[in-house]
Amino acid sequence: MGQRSLRKYLYDIQQSIDSINEYLGEKRDFFAYEQNKLLRRAVERELEIIGEAVNHLLELDKSIAIDNARRIVDLRNFVIHGYDKVDNVIIWGVISKDLPKLKEQVDMLMAQTTIL
Template identity: 55%
Template sequence: MDNRIKQYLFDIEQSISDVKSYMSAVKSLQAYEEDKLIRRAVERELEIIGEALNRILKIDPNITIPNARKIISLRNKIIHGYDEVDNVIIYTVATKHVDILKEDIEKL
């Protein structure tokens, strides 16, 4: 496996760990919505994950990462549609989907 891909996979793992750390203090969607610092931190980590996935697929389009395109699309939405970010979607991704992504990344 290309060393750049290994670095991007490591970056994804780090960002997943950070999201989980940030979200450990959040007990509900309401608490998430009320904490701008946590929201922005989680959004930034999801941007990093999406960008790293995008770079991986540019290097090797044959790598299979389930939902990679959806994650990249989420990254684009956060960056380019910052005024339309849906907190419910971000909260759901941060509390449910990052664990699934972590498993997929660990398999690689």
């Protein structure tokens, strides 16, 4: 069951990253993001899912090879509990800088993890 759970949470992260990329499209435009409440909320929801999945991964394996795993969970908590203080610039930085690296790491972990 452990490997299956690991794969499930890794898959959830992959799906949320793919969804964020789909929502933003090829032309990444911060101004358009900032002006579109529906888009911002959709991205924030996917970040919540990513944070929750990473939290579950940490519960299963504290040594999981995901950089800044604790920060990812903390971002999830902030987006949920500090919804009125979410900074679009910070979220955009996460999308631009952190998500591509997370995607690489999750893809690598999925390739290494087999369902038993």
